[in-house]
Amino acid sequence: MEYDAFLLVSFGGPEGPDDVIPFLENVTRGRGIPAERLAEVAEHYRHFGGVSPINAQNRELLAALAEELPRAGIDLPLYWGNRNWEPYLSKTVAQMRDDGVRRAIAFVTSAYGSYSACGQYLEDIARARAEVGPDAPHIDKLRHFHDHPGFVLPHADAVKAALDTLPDRTPERTRLVFTAHSIPTSMDATSGPDGRRYSTQVRETARLVGGLAALELAWDLVWQSRSGPPQVPWLEPDVNDHLEALAADGVRNVVVSPVGFISDHLEVIWDLDNEAAETARKLGLNFARAATPDTDPRFVSMVCDLVRERIDPAAPRAALGCVPTWDVCPRDCCPAPRRAGS
Template sequence: MPDVLDASPYDALLLLSFGGPEGPDDVVPFLENVTRGRGIPTERLKEVGQHYFLFGGVSPINDQNRALLEALRKDFAEHGLDLPVYWGNRNWAPYLTDTLREMVRDGHRRILVLATSAYASYSGCRQYRENLADALAALEAEGLELPKIDKLRHYFNHPGFVEPMIDGVLESLADLPEDVRAGAHIAFTTHSIPTAAADASGPVEDHGDGGAYVRQHLDVAHLIADAVRERTGLELPWQLVYQSRSGAPHIPWLEPDICDHLEERKAAGVSAVVMAPIGFVSDHMEVLYDLDTEAKAKAQELGLPVRRSATVGADPRFAAAVRDLVLERAGLERGQEVTPCALGALGASHQLCPVGCCPSRAPRPAAAGADSPYA
């Protein structure tokens, strides 16, 4: 029997994700949830939803969250961590408010939250915290006793997140034809966001020049590129590039786009490209369509050999990293001295989002932070 690990004062973990449609009839209602308040016509949503319809109207993200949920439960049980794990989504069933209600009715009062976004940004952190505040407000209106909620810190540079991505890049390199491998380029990809949102990401002291969002991705890219050099002897050039832009054309977003980047690399004489989606926890729609479909089609048009490396998904090392993050936060809550585990130059992220962290244009209440109305 494993030793019993102490997660107190916490009594449950909530896996919080974006959500996605699970059939053709779900696509437009799902997109209505995602774009609520923007006044986008249904016909336009049907156009946007074509990416989903190419895959039968099913996003892979829910199945991947089910796999991660099982990986976490398995890891916790094998290591003696008695902490039930629940799952809720921002935009599709199981909805966050419904899951939180279930947790409260099950008697949980100190809840940790794992968001399926590793980096600092409004959409990757604060918006989840706003969703948590909305859910708590709904439960309060129902007369339920509210739990205290804390969010696990950003884990972009935790070894359990980085090591699987290193292995993915190495496997993709090995899969390239031998005659192009030594001249390959690594394109580290992440979701493009408006430059204004990037500049304002992270705590106030990190704002400017891409903010914490760009800085954190660059730190991970350096870690992976260094590991590739150490393990293969290849000094491969690399660049952080972006994908999945969805905003109005007149608003500046982070660039270059991956397809433009492939054209540039081909023109520069690069022999092959490994696309490494370091900004994504799992292979959801942005990976399946924007990389595996659109970018690979562009590469084929250019005659440029490409491989796409694996995301972390439900890798056992990631599940172990979550266990480590839980025990780290629990120890700190109990007043113990804890050394957070982190690689790279930036060190471990803050445990509590400070006031002014990843602000939005229209401030809303956000839970699990220094400015939370539900502290």
């Protein structure tokens, strides 16, 4: 397949105090989230000056790719579009059209399947193309990468580094805790052809990272950043509840590894570095949070691998695990959740 552009597709985030509420209104539009809840979440952003780290992280990733893609023999102009904030995806697709791009390859900043992590981004791309019109470039999304060495190995090395900061790592008193963004259980149940794609992929990543980082230690997979109404079942347990259970069982040393994320954006630095760390402090736990891949050279090289795979079907396909991925999602894959009253 021949392509003439590379497109980074991401979530977006506010870049100043005045952006916070409009950004959150974009994120929650149509979901019936009360204003008081938006105000509560807005305070998380204002704790960091109203700036989400995610846009800066995407700029750094693009800068790294601008150097690495040519070294890999891939000569493509780079573009970037977000779902919820500038640069908006529709504006980027319009710019691509104006620049003469006919077929682009898209890297989405999520390693996993599910509606929110994959299907919604496919909808974003389709909507942006529809807004631009019949001359919009065709855009192909790259595959999931939950078990690619360029994603797994940086996480594993980060767990090792975090373990080294603990004053004690006696196996029976030390636990690895892997986290990812919680989603409704109904969304997880319909998130792919295997019936449990999101949670299955995340658990596979946790298994791989745990085995490479500290085979002698027990590990758990828990969830974070729930945002839905309490009557709707979401993936559990929550990381804070799990820390309480571990402390009650005599665990005293915990490394939390956010394997659900590629970079330290707000849901990592607030939900883990603030809330979970405070829970651990109150419980008397020694707590260390492992880093995410961000612009680790292996992660940047992984993106190049994924592009090369798509350009050349004969290129080797790197994978450490046994939960399959695929290039093109089935038509009925990862359906949108049903909203209340729909």
